[in-house]
Amino acid sequence: MLLAADVGNTNVVFALFDRDEIKARWRIATDPRRTGDEYAVWLIQLMKIEGFKKEDVTQIIFASVVPRADHNLTVLSKKYFGLTPLIAGKGNAAWGFEIDVDHPESLGADRALNCVAAHEKYEGDLIVVDFGTATKFEALDFNGTYKGGIIAPGINLSLDALVGKTAKLPRIAIKAPDTKSVIGRNTEDQMLIGVFWGYVAMMEGLIQKMRDEIGRPAKVVATGGLAILFDDNTEIFDVVDADLTIQGLAILANRAVS
Known part of the structure; x- marks a missing residue:
């Protein structure tokens, strides 16, 4: 089985694949100080709870936008699973795929994975939108060439700035x-309208x-x-694919052994 890990700025998502099917997934807050030993205690225990053994894992791949986490995930892979991990990219x-921008090396791993998976799964020109700590918009042509994109503050970052820089505005939930x-x-309603519908208008x-x-x-x-929250309130999306990033890792891992 393949163990894939996507290290984002906010969370690390682990997924266990049997061929192309996700059999289990786990999420933990991103902390660059978390050691390989700490990852192992947490992850192996969760695998046992869901009926998996560490011996079931025959391949590991990870992608990271937090460079300090790379070493600790490598330690996890080698020390506890006896495997040398693939590192995305x-x-x-x-x-x-071709990265047709001024500085190709600056494309984040999460964004590149979305491009890999989107071009593999969908045809034609594509716009990929990823709602994370930041919201990223990617443009791919029909050949799979990355033509550029947009980075905008995520909606939670926008709300944090609004609340953090004002004395009397309350914290509200995003809905x-x-x-x-x-x-x-x-x-409260005025804030929610400004944050939510303002974000929808920006995105559209x-x-x-x-x-x-x-x-x-372009799809x-x-x-x-x-x-999913935004999809219920706009007609702008053609497809919502919640597993796009982690599936990009599985695609790269499959290519590596083919």
Whole structure:
């Protein structure tokens, strides 16, 4: 079985694959100081709870946007699973697509994985939107070439800035407003309208501008934790694919042994 790990700025997601099927997944807060031993105590115990043994793992791959975590995941792989991990974007796990931007090396691993998986699964020109700590928009042409994208503050970062820089505004939960009205009648509703519908308007506007610039029909693929929430309140997405990033890791791992 394949053990894949996607290290983001907020969380690390582990997934256990049997061929192309995700059999289990686990999530832990990202902490660059977390050692390989600490990962092992947590992960191996969770595997046992769901009926898996560490001996079931025959291949490991990880991707990281937190460089300090790389060493600790390598220790986890070698010390506790007896395996040398593949690192996404390097060696046998190279991205395998053209990155047509000014500084190709600056493309984050999570963004590259989304491109790998999206081009593998969907045809034609693509716009991939990933709702994470930051919201990323990627443009891929029909050949799978990465043409560039957009990075915007994630909706939670936007809310943190709003609350953190004001004295009297309260902390609110991110959710869809109860009504479609954009004229709030109290402070909490006004904040929610501004954050939520403001974010939807930003997202829809940017995607439309990207489509106009591409000049050909482009399918919009959304992923990330908040994709489903936004999908219920906009018609801009063609597909919501919650597992896109982690599936990108499985695709690279399969290519490495084929």
